[in-house]
Amino acid sequence: MKIVVDAMGSDDHPGPDVAGAVQAAREFGDTIILVGDKAKIEAELADQNTTRLPLEIVHASDAITMEDKPSQIVKNKPESSMHVGLSLVKNGQADAFVSAGNTGAILAVAMLRQSGLGRIPGIKRPALGVIFPTKYRPMLIDNGANADCRPEYLLQFGLMGSMYVERVLNIEKPRVALISNGEEEGKGNDLIKETIPLLASSGLNYLGNIEPKEFMNGAADVGVTDGFTGNLIMKTAESVASYMSTLIRDELMANPISILGGLLTRSAFKRVRGHLDPDEVGGAPLLGVDGVVIVAHGRSNAYAIKQAIGQARRMVENQVVEAITSGIASER
Amino acid sequence: MKIVVDAMGSDDHPGPDVAGAVQAAREFGDTIILVGDKAKIEAELADQNTTRLPLEIVHASDAITMEDKPSQIVKNKPESSMHVGLSLVKNGQADAFVSAGNTGAILAVAMLRQSGLGRIPGIKRPALGVIFPTKYRPMLIDNGANADCRPEYLLQFGLMGSMYVERVLNIEKPRVALISNGEEEGKGNDLIKETIPLLASSGLNYLGNIEPKEFMNGAADVGVTDGFTGNLIMKTAESVASYMSTLIRDELMANPISILGGLLTRSAFKRVRGHLDPDEVGGAPLLGVDGVVIVAHGRSNAYAIKQAIGQARRMVENQVVEAITSGIASER
Secondary structure, eight states: OEEEEETTOSTTTTHHHHHHHHHHHHHHOOEEEEEEOHHHHHHHHHTSOOTTOOEEEEEOSBOOOTTSOHHHHHHHOTTBHHHHHHHHHHTTSOSEEEEOSOHHHHHHHHTOSSSSOOBOTTOSSOEEEEEOOSTTOOEEEOSSSOSSOOHHHHHHHHHHHHHHHHHHSOOSSOEEEEEOSOSSTTOSOHHHHHHHHHHHTSSSEEEEEEOHHHHHTTSOSEEEOOHHHHHHHHHHHHHHHHHHHHHHHHHHTTSHHHHHHHHHTHHHHHHHHHHHOHHHHOEEEEETBSSEEEEEOTTOOHHHHHHHHHHHHHHHHTTHHHHHHHHHHHHO | OEEEEETTOSTTTTHHHHHHHHHHHHHHOOEEEEEEOHHHHHHHHHTSOOTTOOEEEEEOSBOOOTTSOHHHHHHHOTTBHHHHHHHHHHTTSOSEEEEOSOHHHHHHHHTOSSSSOOBOTTOSSOEEEEEOOSTTOOEEEOSSSOSSOOHHHHHHHHHHHHHHHHHHSOOSSOEEEEEOSOSSTTOSOHHHHHHHHHHHTSSSEEEEEEOHHHHHTTSOSEEEOOHHHHHHHHHHHHHHHHHHHHHHHHHHTTSHHHHHHHHHTHHHHHHHHHHHOHHHHOEEEEETBSSEEEEEOTTOOHHHHHHHHHHHHHHHHTTHHHHHHHHHHHHO
16 A cells, blocks of 8 residues: 655645654655655654654645635646645546645645545545544534535535544444534534434434534434534634643642642642643544545644554545445435 | 523523523613513512622523423424513513523524514624633533534624624724634635635725634634534634543542642642633624623623623623614614
8 A cells, every 4th residue: 555645735744744744654654645745755764763663755846725715726836735635646646646735736736637646536525524532433424625615515525434433443324414503403503403304314324413522422423514514613713722731731830739739630630631632643544535535633743644554545445435425426 | 771681591500590590680780681481580689689689580481491492492382581681671671581492492482573683784604702711711602502504604604704803802803714724725625715805805904814712812802604514613712621621630630749749739720720611601692683681601600690681781882783783874
């Protein structure tokens, strides 16, 4: 298996991207193709022990930044690491693409028919699935690829999420639910209400509407939502977790007794952070494009990049793209 | 001032509702009119020291439950405590209405033209404003009254939220922002994009789009959103806070050292909970109806009910309804 890693992706690129690729090559034994500024990648590799590791470099003369607008990238930066990397997958020279770069740009480039992967036939809109970092690891889909959705898109998000979870996380007949502001009939906005009958007659293991609390506590394996709402749910969850951590740290520092208590509870808090750590999860699969694409967090460290690569290889191994392709074909 | 309290509102009614009313009568000196099953209210009052407190009882023969559908309540339960209580405000016999009952039902009954309050002239949709329980206490509006919104509604939510915050929380020229999945131009769904020019030319102190993190950290005083998204943001925030608390408690119990540490950090955690306590905030004002209505949490205790009553009296004192009425009139 060959996996392309965008060396110019993360906020601190190419350090974490290259180091994560080295870890993955060592742990998984797959060939990792680092795409980006060759000189910079080589400089990073020089700091690592790469003896006999299956690492390749493909030069890309340009890089996409977080400031680049997705609408302009496609034309303005045809030599970016994303363009070059995704075209390797497109041309069959690699099996998967991993990037911690600008999500909008990855989407835009992946959707190109020429240099990108394009959509799986029948898929209306690709979607970002993200694993919610609670104990139950449910998938929220869409996490921001589509701000405005139609009921048919949400139906397909449910289908794609279900196939991913079934094949990559080994959950049989994944339970699919719509994320809504209430479980009762009549709750939800128009989009939710129009999606309910589509999911109910889809053949998926559809449970109905659930609220964020039930979703987080494992009531469903796949939570379906439009990308605007989904992205705000994820961002709210991250913000509250971070706000609470800061609050706890500040209060623990407030007096000598709690400082001592804080020292004694340090390992417990480390475990708490471990439970909630998005790095453990890896990245977000971009489902519905015709190839394996994993979008990692911009602030990924080497470990998170390695995890994202691991996720990409499980998607390849378990033929998620093939499953979605035949699943959608049979729906039509 | 006379404030009506729905004695049949909270999940554990009438206990917390009556006890909160007694606390409020004692602390504020305002007359509290308890509306509901007279015998049950009197039984609760018998347990309290109510000597010389300005408390009145108005009997209502019916009560609305969480299971009642708002669409059916209006016709089926015309003698409910909500109908009776709101009509007291409508008829000028009281100045405000506080309930910890079914939010959808409060909305539906408050909107009735005959027995309810109806809308302030010019207001398209009333909205629930909720104070986000972080240090900065920003207001999120709408928190669930309107699942589907149009740009003009969001504009009015901004206007109403701004007036509430200015008058009740004494914040001059409140900073108003749209809650979105990114701050950059081009982010947001169609609703957000169409609302931006309306807010930008509104005369409000409009900042642009902000993400949940910035909102929670005090970047705006009023965060404007549709009710579906707003409700999911609030529910996600509550769920994550509760999930983290459980996780921390479980991990602290995992070994003797951390149990000891947990004891030493108990006061720090109590302060953390205090910071995040929605009970401190009181309830959510229902803005845009022609009268003061505060919706408290269903699981309110006596203290939360008292706080909600305090919020109602500040809304009356600071003439928020009058300000919205003249503000909207000048916009037209």
